[in-house]
Amino acid sequence: MEWTDILTYLCLAFYGLATVASLIGLLGRSPRAKKLAVMFCSTGFAAHTAWLVASLIDGSFSAVSRGFYLMPLSWVLAGAGLFMARRQRQDIALHFVSPWAFFLGSCAVGFAETPGAPLIAGPLFVMHLIAVFIGVGVMAVAAGAGTIFLVQEKSIKSKTALEGFRRDLPSLGTLDKVNDMATKVGFPCYAVGVLCGFLWARIHWGSFGSGDLKVWISLVILAIYALLFHQRQALGWRGRKPAILAIVIFAASLFSMFVVNTAFPTQHGF
Amino acid sequence: MNSTIHLIGINHRTAAVEVREKFALTNFCSPETWAIPNSDGIRESLILSTCNRVEVLVVGDGDEPRRRALQCWASARGRTVDELEPYLYQYRNNEAVRHLFSVASSLDSLVLGEPQILGQLKAAYTKARDCKSTSTILNRLLHKAFSVAKRVRTETGVASSAVSISYAAVELAKRIFDDMGEHEALIIGAGEMAELAAMHLVQAGVKRIRVSNRTYAKAEELAASLGGEAVPFDQLFDQLVETDIVISSTGAPDAIIHEQDMRDVLKKRRNRPMFLIDIAMPRDIDPSVNTLDNIYLYDIDDLKEVVEENLAGRREEAVKARAIVDEETESFRQWLDSLTLQPTIVALGERGRRIMEEELAKTLHRLGNVDDATREALEVMAQSLVKRFNHEPIAFLKNRFHEADRPEATLEAVSTVQRMFGLK
CATH class of the missing domain: 1.10.3410 (putative deoxyguanosinetriphosphate triphosphohydrolase fold)
Incomplete structure (x- = not known):
């Protein structure tokens, strides 16, 4: 077993523990469990970062597999959760990134042997990956916040009591701020990521598009992202509609990542 | 030493306000006027006299301190023990301790879980100490009562939710807005309930508070008492554009704010959320306003329902709180026996x-x-x-x-x- 593998399992273990602690903390209304969850998630992220650095140094990225790219994505997601939790001074972002980081990391291990596209090095490709991952990662956080927003808002609007752990959840304003921050960071990143992909394709394949289903889905996601960004910034959309759009964007990203990558012929075989 | 703790008292359940005021000992708690002197078998004493209860705790041998305390209490108010006795509850030892812990934890209060009583008990203890009327047992008992109250508050939800309409409104506002210090409030009308809710908002730290009333002088008066500013009533909709929390309680016969008005307001304020609290009767705000996105409208009945639900929640939590009180009563009994x-x-x-x-x-x-x-x-x-x-x-x-x-x-x-x- 390589020592990078040890780091992989270590960070997965911490994300797993963080997920369990988050569930206990949120559902059992236990501040101690919530603190533990934050600690586990942060430690998992540290191990994950160490893995990323080690992989870059020893050139593991050349070993292209479908799963391999899910590790950086889950790293971005956990990082986005940590960043937003710190900015908002609310741990809630961490509580819903831990399960996703664990899930994506586990998928990465599961798909580790599945061959992907051959590595094509170069700054455009790297930028394409990083920017798209940030765009999807922050939307994962926004989708989590959006789901809670919709549930909480429905109760407040319909004047039904918030019971149990729902009393401890953040205010609607806080949840909407998560969406705002994610949109401001995520849309430009995602747009740059898609653009880099097109430029790379034009340079290496000679044409911008290849008719790949994944490319079409990315364009649809970009269009929804653009709508969300525009409506928020230009028209001042807040609350329910942006929450729904964030959930749609993240759901489409998951569809693209897991259904298209595995069930359809695609050049984005990772 | 085989001391007996006696607790005698009247409260909102056993005596009407007319009776409670006849036997109140509020003016008999200073060193000069202490109503229950430590003599004739009374070794320690404490007087708790609030608007809802008058209670006397005494420590001494056997039953004599209780009889003596009753005489002192009645005579301090120029009454006889016979006049007082029909309204009394009397506890000794464990029962007295349990009752005191329940009172401190606000399980015996008119509004279950209200925090005021603990402060009143602390003040009563300070006065008793000033009068040098407490010693080993009452000192220990009162400190224990304060720690039991703290434990009940932290380990149960008996005091966790709002049980007054005005406070419930503020609690709801906190569920909508992330930081009250970033939001502005507008009071429409100058009713008593609106004033109370506005005071809670000020305590919650709203950024700015304004008052609008048809009679400008009244608006100025209320604004001054709240530390806010008065605004003319004819500028109401302009003011709404800048306002996040609205409390309305005018005496208008019909609604003064309609759905279309709020659509325009929302557009101007770029959909920033608003919390509208309509405590007027008849209502000031058309209920259809609640169908708009980013507007949350609560009327007096909605708030009453919130309060009812919260009270039911507190009653459930009180079961847990009573178990804590029982446990702590037993622990105090062991300490007392060890004496x-x-x-x-x-x-x-x-x-x-x-x-x-x-x-x-x-x-x-x-x-x-x-x-x-x-x-x-x-x-x-x-x-x-x-x-x-x-x-x-x-x-x-x-x-x-x-x-x-x-x-x-x-x-x-x-x-x-x-x-x-x-x-x-």
């Missing part, structure tokens, strides 16, 4: 010390001139011997106290040790 051992243990120690000093003096006299080091070594040895001789009887007493289910067993052990060592 029966103290005089015997102290007497045993004193007897040992007396014998040690006598024998040490004799030995030193016989030895003649001894240096300091030898003298010190002899003293240390004598002290150790006394400690070791006393260890067994003290352990016997403590073991009987911890093992016995019956207090008589402890008393029996105390008597045995006293007879064996000739203690009084």
Whole structure:
């Protein structure tokens, strides 16, 4: 077993523990469990970062597999959760990134042997990956916040009591701020990521598009992202509609990542 | 020492306000006027006199302190015990302790879980201490009562949700807005309920508060009392554009804010959320306004329902709180029982010390001139011997106290040790 593998399992273990602690903390209304969850998630992220650095140094990225790219994505997601939790001074972002980081990391291990596209090095490709991952990662956080927003808002609007752990959840304003921050960071990143992909394709394949289903889905996601960004910034959309759009964007990203990558012929075989 | 704790009192359940005011002891709690003097069997006393209850705690031997306290209380108010007795509840020892813990934890309050009573109890204790009317037992009991109240508040949700309409409105606002300090409030009308809710908003730290009323002078008056500013009523909709929280309580016969008005307002404020609290009757805000995105409208009935649900929640939590009170009452009883051992243990120690000093003096006299080091070594040895001789009887007493289910067993052990060592 390589020592990078040890780091992989270590960070997965911490994300797993963080997920369990988050569930206990949120559902059992236990501040101690919530603190533990934050600690586990942060430690998992540290191990994950160490893995990323080690992989870059020893050139593991050349070993292209479908799963391999899910590790950086889950790293971005956990990082986005940590960043937003710190900015908002609310741990809630961490509580819903831990399960996703664990899930994506586990998928990465599961798909580790599945061959992907051959590595094509170069700054455009790297930028394409990083920017798209940030765009999807922050939307994962926004989708989590959006789901809670919709549930909480429905109760407040319909004047039904918030019971149990729902009393401890953040205010609607806080949840909407998560969406705002994610949109401001995520849309430009995602747009740059898609653009880099097109430029790379034009340079290496000679044409911008290849008719790949994944490319079409990315364009649809970009269009929804653009709508969300525009409506928020230009028209001042807040609350329910942006929450729904964030959930749609993240759901489409998951569809693209897991259904298209595995069930359809695609050049984005990772 | 076999002290008895007595608690006698009247409260909102046993006596109407007319009766409570006749027997209130609010003016009898200073060192000059203390109503329950520590004499005639009363060793310690405390008076708690609030608008909802008057309670007297006394400590002494047997039933005499209770009778004496009743006489003092009645005579302080120029009444007879017979006039007071029909409204009284009277507890002793465990029951008195349990009742006091329940009162401190606000389980016996008119509004279950309201926090005011703990402050009142603390103030009553401070006054009793100033009057030097408390000692070992009441000091310990009151400190324990404060810690029980704290435990109940932290471990149960008995005080966690709003149970007044005005406070419920503020709690709801906190569920909508992330930081109250970033949001502005507008009070429309100058009703009493709106004023109360506005005061809660100010306490919650809203950024700015404005008051709008058809009579501008009234708006100015209320604004001044809230530390806010008055705005003209004809600029209402312009003001709404800048406002996040609205409390409306005008006497208008029909709605003054309609759905279309709020659509325009929302557009101008770029969909920033608004919380509208309509406590007017008839209502000031058309209910259809609640169908708009980012607007949350609550009327008086909605808030009453929130309060009812919160009260039901508190009642459920009170079951847990009572279990804590029972547990702490038992723990206090054990401490109280342990007091029966103290005089015997102290007497045993004193007897040992007396014998040690006598024998040490004799030995030193016989030895003649001894240096300091030898003298010190002899003293240390004598002290150790006394400690070791006393260890067994003290352990016997403590073991009987911890093992016995019956207090008589402890008393029996105390008597045995006293007879064996000739203690009084």
